[in-house]
Amino acid sequence: MNDAVEVTLRAVGVLAAFLVLPLLVGQTEHKVMAHMQGRLGPMYAGGFHGWAQLVADGVKFVQKEDITPAAADQRVFRFAPAVALVPYLVAMAAIPLSPDVVAADLPASAVFVLAVTAVGILGTLMAGWASANKYSLLGAMRAAAQLLSYELPMVLAVASICLAAGSLSLSGIVAAWSPWWLVLQLPGAIVFLVSAVAELQRPPFDMPVADSEIVFGAYTEYTGLRFAFFLLSEYAGIVVMSLLFAVLYLGGWHGLASDQLGWLWTLLKGFCIAVVVIWLRVAWPRLREDQLQRLAWLVLVPLALAQLALTGVWVVVAA
């Protein structure tokens, strides 16, 4: 009975984090992007500096008509947002904020998070194909090509960290973290960050949803709540990837008073990474498709392999 209560509590906690943190990142994006462009951003919703803007957006999305195009493959079209959204929810459950604050402490959580987030692309593919729209299909194909390319350097970068820590568990990785990693794992960290941004299809890697070319890529035909789910999955993806970066490379809950405030440290570090992700969006123009593939295969993969070799040598020498 106690177990059931605990499982429910943990599930509710993850769900709450899943609903709150992406909104927080979204609001931060609104404000940070606005100020980086010399604007103010939302100022009215909720009174104080537009804090409730995304809540208002959510209410608006709920009110909108839920349209399924006549030519679309109805069931796949309707199911796609769930496929895009649920993986990030599951991934969030496995990310530890501190040794105690973790919904499900799996033995191989690093692999788990990577495996689960890799499933999310299926949602985009399903959406793009089922929309019966050429822009959607183009967007889905771009997304698939991009995600396949960037999956590899990302896994290699994480493999290097796991090798250094001697553990596949995120908690174990943070436990083994040392400040030297900031230097020794720097190439891997850059590779991870770049591929994470690419996996999220965020600018400058937003070829799949390039609005000036293919409307909104795979999500062109979506309206209302289903569209909101896709947006939510994007922001949940930022949260997952930022927290993952904080846990893998920035030492998670290491910091002052880490016994009591460890979870706050992890959240803070993750938030900083999220701001960097937003910053990249504001500062850099979109990469062309060939530049994108060239970057993945000719820069990131060799860099990740070199990092892996470096880590291997280091581990052997240190041991």
Added chain:
Amino acid sequence: MTALDVAFAAVGLVTAASGLLAVTTRHVVHAALWLVVCLGAVAGCYLVLGAEFVALVQLLVYVGAIVVLVLFALMLTRAPIGANPDISTGRLHRVLAGVLGAGVTALLAAALLPLAGPAVERRDTSTTQLAEQLFGTWVWPFEVLSVLLLVALVAAMAVSRMTRPSVAAEPAVTGEDGVA
């Protein structure tokens, strides 16, 4: 009947059913999507049997990459929405395929069922054990495979970056040299 038995039966059923649907559906893309369910359920089977790492790798490689590749290839062709009569097989082929499938099933069942004990014992394989096996007993096959894959990776990049036919003969030769 423990909870694990029930879980295994459930994922097994899902695997079988989705596999069947993947073969029988007349929508090309639906077949690929049912394949996703099937492979995911296989990962579930591994998980129930205690091979957590294998399950995760199954998910990462098969669902996250291979099926995405399959879907990508399907989308590059003209994968229409709705049933596609052009690619469905004739009645004779279907009967033949069914007989062949049943034969293979019977063969496998005949070979494997006598080997199965009264109950499958679940052995939790930790990643450490797996690593010891992989990098101890099986290290040579593993390393050879990884080198093969690395060569394939580099070769694929080299082939894709080969300069195209403006001077048809020469670049092809240099490209092959580069691969070798």
Added chain:
Amino acid sequence: MTEEAKKPGAIGIPGILKGLATTARTMAKPTHTAEYPHAQPHLPPRSRGVIALLEENCTSCMLCARECPDWCIYIDSHKETIPATTPGGRERQRNVLDRFAIDFSLCMYCGICIEVCPFDALHWSPEFEYSELDIRDLLHEKDRLGQWMPTVPPPSALDEHSAEAAEIGATTRPGRLVRTTPARPAPTRATPSGQEPPPASGQEPPPPTASEPAPEPGE
């Protein structure tokens, strides 16, 4: 192809860092946004908000309505006979404006009507807050147009270095007596404006050549 591939690598890294720096610097600076309904916008001089009508000046000459590219000015008038003021005098006629309306849903704010009005009956006003829920309400009749008159700013002062307005210059400029003098040969040397002297003056260097060498060392 290879050049293309090399370029981004060669200059790319400083460039992307510069982008990050620029955005970060912008974030640190105060924003340019004016929150309009709460803060009044700072309008430049001669803003074109709405067209105001000074009815007394209008003679119903119809020039504005005819020149309007959008045909959005509607004028109705009738003639009125004014009886002679003195016995035996002639009766006079004048136009009386019945209707003057501008349809701001058609108007493109070109200002031609204002330019063309010979009697300064039309003026630009910077007021712009006259949106309506019904497009038909954007047809402003003459009383509405007249209400904009108090919002018309006084004409801005002329630039101090600008040429005088033509009508003022015409009254203050001296008469053209100077033109008549150069006809006589003898006194021309004294007048600075004389350009005809060169054939007459042999000994003295002509004023233009004397003034030319002076600026050269300065430059």
